Amino acid sequence: MLAPVLAAILAPMTAFAAVAVTPLAAEAAVTKANCQVTTVLMSKDGDGTIPPELEFMKPSLQNDEFAAYKGFHLIERKAVKLALATKTDSSFTSGHRLGLTLMGGDEKRLKLHADLSSRDGSKSLVSLEYSIENDGLFMIGAGSYSNEAHSGKLFFAIQCGGAS
Amino acid sequence: MVPTDADDHTLVEAAKSGDRRAFQLLFERYERKVYAVAYGFLRSQEDALDVVQDAFIKVFRYLPNFEGQSSFYTWLYRITANLCIDYLRRNTRKKDVEFDDKLRHDGDPESSPVDALPASVLGSPGEAVENKEILTAVEDSLKYLSDKHRAVIVMRELQGLSYADMAKAMNCSKGTIMSRLFHARRNMQKLLRERLEHLPEPSEDGAEEPQTEAALP
Amino acid sequence: MKYDNDIPTQAGDLQAFFDGELEGPDAERMARSVEADAELRAHLGQMTLMRDLVGRSMEMRAAEVPRARFEQIWDEIDRTISEDARSVEAPASFWQRVWSAIRPFRVPAFAAVAAAAVAVVVLRSGDAPPVNQEPEVASVPRSAEPAPPDAKVAPGPASIPAPAIAESFPSPRAADAEIHGIEFGGKQGRISHTGVVTVLYVEEDAATQKSERSL
Known part of the structure; x- marks a missing residue:
């Protein structure tokens, strides 16, 4: 009696684990990745329009997650080329440094490591390993930020596509 | 600052x-x-x-x-x-019947409450609280409690309010809170048991397999 | 402890023991009973499980609310308490006090004024010009209206010029990321999966957030 019960409880977890592990472990076909990192300042003032330079990520910016923000301002955009297991550091005008490492992946999914430093570079704000579909967008909200024109929160939007 | x-x-x-x-x-x-x-x-x-x-x-x-x-x-x-x-x-809906503290759990307060939840379905407490289906069943059970019963369950189980604080909030005596909480818990167990009994169980053949896979590195 | 008389004493005592409402000798007596009676222990276990389940199910619901909703609520709270502060700081002017004083008479007074205005309009309508007379302001043909600006994409000048990027990227695919391991640098963070994009929030120290609520 207990075995099927445990199976009922464990089944979703094991199925999830199998999906997560198999493709990355089995096919390490990707050895390079091209990424673009876009820093966006989101502010509470504005009329909610998405400027043309951020049009490419409009579905994400219009998600409920960012419903509190009415102004979207491109701060910077960088192209980053990654090689397998090699950390590539990029500096941003905000003062942050972002280290990206391609950990593996295939034509569908990439596994990456990201390390974001504080604005003064003195410490790591977050260090994480994640996997995401090729060309999926991953965002990091890095706290408050102001420039001459706007105040709000700064987000790093990381988009990577694999290449062999 | x-x-x-x-x-x-x-x-x-x-x-x-x-x-x-x-x-x-x-x-x-x-x-x-x-x-x-x-x-x-x-x-x-x-x-x-x-x-x-x-x-x-x-x-x-x-x-x-x-x-x-x-x-x-x-x-x-x-x-x-x-x-x-x-x-x-x-926003009280006219649900006076549901406001009767004693209704719903088939009334016999002397009956053993221990078998009220199907422990075999829940597994260990740790496993149960991680299982989304079980948590959804809990939420669904809460939905079917009367407003007063849900209020005491939430105040006690979620907020950890004392009987005195609950009595003050509900404008009644501590004795009433005790009684209401007792019946609310019984009702909750009954509703939850009904829902958990309908959770699908996998076949015996596949039962061991996920455990084996889960143990793999 | 005194209960309403519809529950058995031992069940009531056990519940009170579980809820931390028994004290002194009563609590000690019940602790001894629980230690000696497997059924009571099982009942306590069930109540503990129920408490965990209720807590976790509500936490699960709470975790589904996007951070932005709470930010909107904070903005509203912030605005309300700022208004409270302003109303305390600024004493009411003479006219505000007069306005408050006539509060009970406002509605009937306005109703009387409105009724008088309607009456004037009705009486004057007897002198109205013929119905085929050209209106003083002609409506602009629809085709002549200026085209409305595209509401979705702002054409306006960005305060910061769009930087060039060497390669063009496809539009991001709607996908959630899966986090395999994470370490926050001192301050806690939060992860939000939306089905379109995964957002990770981190915070710097309080000192660097000084300008946060100039938003």
Whole structure:
């Protein structure tokens, strides 16, 4: 009696684990990745329009997650080329440094490591390993930020596509 | 400026002296907990968010009178519970039958409660609380409790309010709270058991397989 | 402890023991009973499980609310308490006090004024010009209206010029990321999966957030 019960409880977890592990472990076909990192300042003032330079990520910016923000301002955009297991550091005008490492992946999914430093570079704000579909967008909200024109929160939007 | 990890007392004192950022930190610390309580009472996201807003506005307005005899969160939860109860009173549907404390669990208070939940379905407590289907069944069971029964369950299990605080919030005696809580728990167990019995079980053949896979590195 | 008389004493005592409402000798007596009676222990276990389940199910719901909703609520709270502060700081002017004083008479007064205005209009309509007379302001043909600006994409000048990028990227695919391991640098963070994009929030120290609520 207990075995099927445990199976009922464990089944979703094991199925999830199998999906997560198999493709990355089995096919390490990707050895390079091209990424673009876009820093966006989101502010509470504005009329909610998405400027043309951020049009490419409009579905994400219009998600409920960012419903509190009415102004979207491109701060910077960088192209980053990654090689397998090699950390590539990029500096941003905000003062942050972002280290990206391609950990593996295939034509569908990439596994990456990201390390974001504080604005003064003195410490790591977050260090994480994640996997995401090729060309999926991953965002990091890095706290408050102001420039001459706007105040709000700064987000790093990381988009990577694999290449062999 | 107070650090973000300052304790509640420090933040409350700073907020009392006009530090808006300190009050915001208190809000951010408790926003989801207060929401969970309000959602438990009201079962509607929008209504629960309205209560979160009203609760913190009320807290800020009464902050100068808060002398710290109870902890901040106990005070906050008490205010939240009062707002939810007021809300339910204002929006009372005519469900007088459901308000009878004794109804629903087939009445025999002497019956053993131990077999009320199918322990075999739940597995160990640790496994049960990780299982989303079980948690959804819990939420569904709460939905079918009467407003009064749900209120005592939420106040006690979620907020940890004392019987005295609950009695004050519900404007009744401690004895009534005891009785109401007793029947509410019985009803909850009954409703939950009904739902858990319908959880699908995998076939015996596949039963061992996931455990084996789970053990793999 | 005194209960309403519809529950058995032992069940009531056990519940009070579980809820931490028994004190002194009563609590000690019940602790001994629980230690000696497997059925009571099982009942306590069930109540503990129920408490965990209720807490976790509500936490699960709370975790589904996007952070932005709470930010909107904070903005509203912030605005309300700012208004409270302003109303305390600024004493009411003479006219505000007069306005408050006539509060009970406002509605009937406005109703009387409105009724008088309607009466004037009705009486004057007897002198109205013929119905085929050209209106003083002609409506602009629809085709002549200026085209409304595209509401979705702002054409306006960005305050910061769009930087060039070497390669063009496809539009991001709607996908959630899966986090395999994470370490926050001192301050806590939060992860939000939306089905379109995964957002990770981190915070710097309080000092660097000083300008946060100038938003």
